[in-house]
Amino acid sequence: MTITQLYYVLAVAEHKNFTQAAEKCFVTQPTLSMQIQKLEDELDILIFDRSKKPISLTEIGEKIVVQAKSIVNEAGRIKDIVEQQKGYIGGEFKVGIIPTIMPTLLPMFLNNFIKKYPKVNLILEEQTTEEIIKKLKNGHLDCAIAATPLEEETLKEIVLYYEPFVAYIPDHHDSFNKEEIEISDLDLDRILLLQDGHCFRDGILNLCKNNKYINDSNFQLESGSFETLIKLADEGLGTTLLPFLHTLDLNEKNKTKLRHFQDPKPAREVSLIYPKSELKIHIINALRDTIAGVVRGAIAFQDVQIISPKPKK
Template identity: 80%
Template sequence: MTITQLHYVLAVAEHKNFTLAAEKCFVTQPTLSMQIQKIEEELGIQIFDRSKKPIQLTDIGLKIVTQAKNIVNEANRIKDIVDQQKGFIGGDFRLGIIPTIMPTLLPMFLNNFIKKYPKVNLIIEELNTDEIIIKLKNGHLDAAIAATPLQEEKIKEVVLFYEPFVAYIPESHAVFEKKEIEVSDLVLDEILLLQDGHCFRDGILNLCKNNPGTVDKFNFHIESGSFETLIKLANEGLGTTLLPYLHTLDLKEKDKGKLKHFKDPKPAREVSLIYPKNELKIHIIDALRHVITGVVRGAIAFQDIQIISPKK
């Protein structure tokens, strides 16, 4: 059997469809089917149960796919070893970033990185945490930037920085006059939230779980994918919201007056560079980490913090 044949097996296992797998592998469907059939004949077993729709792995096929992933990863490591020996930092690098980090962090480091490492072709995707985990495990991302800890068995987490939560309070609110606030000053019923699927939303729910409120203050319910929408609604006196610290740096001056920092220890999220434990392309991962920590170090100087989990 060949590495190429194993790639075909993994593609069918992922997409559960020979035609779609062939498209993803840039070969014809008959070619892909023939190569998989050759492996099955060589091993004397069936990897896929073709009678089911969508196509399913057989029991032995599931074990073969697990091993095939290991073999393909180890084969890819050979090129990594050569690149590191030559001191070469280049090639395609697929990076996922969660939506609540992408708009603020990416502009801070991207220009520096591409100037310092012009031979790296960064392919960046905005994805939620669940999508990132799936793509990392399936080999469709080399690394990602996300809120941690995630405690995923096959994923390594390297902390980049800690980003405090900052409250955005309209002038009409009872705690607006406070210089610093406490978590107990917030009522979950009043907080305008991001829509489900955002880990920052889950962090807020974890932070305020002991202050749920008793009665809805407003006769509407909204969950938005945009901090800007939440800020505008808060400006209308329709609630409060919480923002990641880096997002507050770009606010208009008139809006910055509505920001309220928490007393120490400040609630914060842990932001990490995450990647598979096989550490493929670790030389590019390390380069990315050094660039990001270098630019963020000057922007975030908070020390006394309390990490809020991004997991429900």
């Protein structure tokens, strides 16, 4: 039995197709199939039921895949131990970031990180929270940045910062003249949100449900971008909520339409997320320290109420 054979098994278990798994492993399909067959012969069992389309795991195969994931992860720790001992921070490192965080946070830390750790080949992917969780569990991401808590047993979370929700209220709205607002000040039957699938949208829905002001049927789902929501609000179609960091880049005219909530301000918790196996933890810590260093000066809010990003049923 070899680590390579287990790696091939995991690839087939994920893709449910020998050809696709071989492509992902950068080997020929006959080579991959032969190695898996050798492992099955050695163990005297079938890991995959090849009679089904797509290919599925046998009952014993499901148990083997769980153990194989653990073994492959632990094998990866050996390289980590050596690199940490040598003080080496480098190599390929894949990071997933949700769409409502990437445009504002990335420009704040990326240049600093690249300069400080030039040997790290940082690969950044914009992904939804659902995609991030799946890729972290399958080993296709080393860590991610997303709104938390996610309550995933196999993942760890390190809080980076708390980002308040800020209301964008056009000058024709009744609450425009208020210095601070409450949830009840918004037009909750005409609030403009991101499309379904964005956790920031789910956070706003949870915020309003927590205060028992509204149900799902009152919301308009309008766009995939904050810029479009702002334009729609300016056209008199409602109000919207923005993450605090996004408001820093607004023009001066639009900034006059921003209103903060009364304390405790509703906010989202933004964290680094990574598997409990803690592979490449030295790079994860380097990324955390870099982001914390630049964000600390931008967000100074203390009295906040964390709103869950998980959709409520």
